[in-house]
Amino acid sequence: MSIDELLGVDTGDPKQRLAIELVREDHEMLKELVALREQLKASQQEIGELMGISQSAVARIERGERDPRLSTLRRYAHAVGALIEHRVIPIAELKLRWEPKDLSGPVGRGYQLPDRQDLTEAWTGSAKRGRR
Known part of the structure; x- marks a missing residue:
């Protein structure tokens, strides 16, 4: 039995596949932003200061414990010198x-x-x- 079956996910349903893809895209975007921060050797504290939030708030965003607004993700992207494209x-x-x-x-x-x-x-x- 696959994990999809255990969770009751019907991968034959286009709406469920779309929901899964949206979540996957969000996770990928966050991974890319964190990778940029790490490439810059910037700390969460430094990014938080640039964003106007605490280091712990940055950590929660990076761990996926928060569902940040688009404006928050844009501020993060700005802090690491990136552009987020939406489609x-x-x-x-x-x-x-x-x-x-x-x-x-x-x-x-x-x-x-x-x-x-x-x-x-x-x-x-x-x-x-x-x-x-």
Whole structure:
């Protein structure tokens, strides 16, 4: 039995896959921000001072114990000299593009999103069809 089955996650349900992907994306973004801080050899205290929050608040964000607002993540990114990009991809654009992978892995790893080139082509084609 996989972890998905134990948790009652239906990886065949596009909405559940989307929810898992959103969480995975958040975790990846946070990992990248922390990696930048570490590359800069900046302490949590220094980042906190630049953000206007305490060192312990930075630690809680980095450990995933808090669900920070977008503005807080932007302040963190600013403190480490990074830009956070946001994108909106309608689920209809993703529904048919998820490809099954090995579902025995951790939650969120049972499918794959299309790469940027595939989405660009899909959007371009969709935009042209929509205008006719």
